[in-house]
Amino acid sequence: MTETETDTRVAAATRLWHACLAAAIALVAVSISPWTLAPGALTPTLLGLPRALWVGFVVAGALLVVVVLGAWAQARRERAGAS
């Protein structure tokens, strides 16, 4: 692998890692947003679950996906030799 290819791979993995961090912050923000925490709001429901709960489930699930992607990005950076 040439030095340029290595740099490109490191840059791509770094961008993905930063995107994962940004996504995690955005997801947490959604979970405590005024829409999620609207007093007394039960609808829209999803599979019979009230709004705050299903939003919480979706956010938690999405955070787990972010962790998997982030771990993959970190591994790529490491393999490509980034410090």
Add this chain to the structure above:
Amino acid sequence: MSTAWLAVVGGAYALVLVAATWHARRTTRSAEDYMLAGSSLGVLVGALTFGATLFSTFTLMGMPDFFRTHGVVAWIFLGVTDAAIAVVILWYAVPLRRRAARLGFQGLAGLLVEAYGTRAAGRLYFAGIFLFLIPYVAVQVRGIGILLGAAYPGTLPDWGWSLAIVVTLLVYSEIGGLKAIVYSDALQGLVLLFATWVVAYGCVAHFGGVAALFESVARTEPALLSAPGPHGLFTFQFLLASMLAILVLPITQPQLATRLVIMRDARSARGMAVTVGVFSMLVILPTLAIGLYGAVEHAGASTADFLAAVLIAEQAPAVAATVAVGLVAAAMSTADSQLFALGGELRSLMRGDERAVMRRTRVAIVLFAAAAFAFAVVSSDQLVLLARVSFAGTAILAPLVLFAVLDERGPPRRVIPLTALALAAFLATLAGLLPEVIAGVRADLLIFAVLALPCAATAMTRRYAATPAGA
């Protein structure tokens, strides 16, 4: 309640614990092995010990009662936050491990001394974790004591159960060191997972399914299904302050940070982050079902009565015994790690002959355990809220630790007095000397902000100053 099953399940659990301790002792060859478990944890054992340390009686007893009392938004309070903790682990493990490799690692306090170049940093950190970890250990030990005392009357008094737990964890910790704790944590994590799912399955089956459970809750107390909950607890400020406090646990609490350092390699640490995220969901999800069941069937009961009923009395004897052992396991897996971590932190501040240091460390762990037991006799039963105070207290140490780990050119020493002031302000709030809400903002949130702003400004200034001109 039959004590025969308790003897059978408890005996089997004790046998495995003895075997793990014996194996740990046999394979421990040095002080480093004893204090840092050989620094070679694989993904599964690493994730189980991290998870078991993170989840305590706070989870198995506190969370069901929290869902029962305050409703489903408790999922955001803990479920979302713990999924986000996995991201924090992923982000933080690499720089922490790099810094630990460069400066040497016996504990965070020692690392702070090396990074800041003054013992004041390590001493302040140790004082902070001592103040907020001992009460946390105490409330867990007390909670289990009360529950087992109620569930198995005539066996031991409440304090007797508490004392038995403290003595047991001290014995295997002192004999086998961190390796014994890690092995027992892994076992305890599995027991905890099994116990919560068995109880939760029974709770959902009682209503005939998840949809029927939620319909029953809506009929009983609809306020449980939305923010801010029946008692108005889940406001934006409460959730934000709680998230900040909980998210920095792997950074500030020594028993968790140490587990990131002693993973075998970076790959294992990444695998651990993913597995901890999944483990967290698997542990917290069933407590939601148990709590909502309690909201319908035990709406007016006290916390102790609800927990004794749903976790012990309403279960088949074998399940009840497994849950009781799971509760003891949950309490021990967190308490042992915290007490041992306090010993490790103290050791990292000590200098001199290694054997004398280790002797003093082992005596200190016993003294920390005695302090926790004494506090347990007088502490409150509000597990989740007391745990949250502990989290918030240690969270104040986050800038102090983060600067030491991330700023490799040498962190600014002004962070030390700033942290000391913030800790003093937080303690003043707890003592009632400062109001809990200042100008409409929660005091803990305000203290985080007042501490974080100058620290962030310092970090940005130093980063800017370090950037080459024209870059």
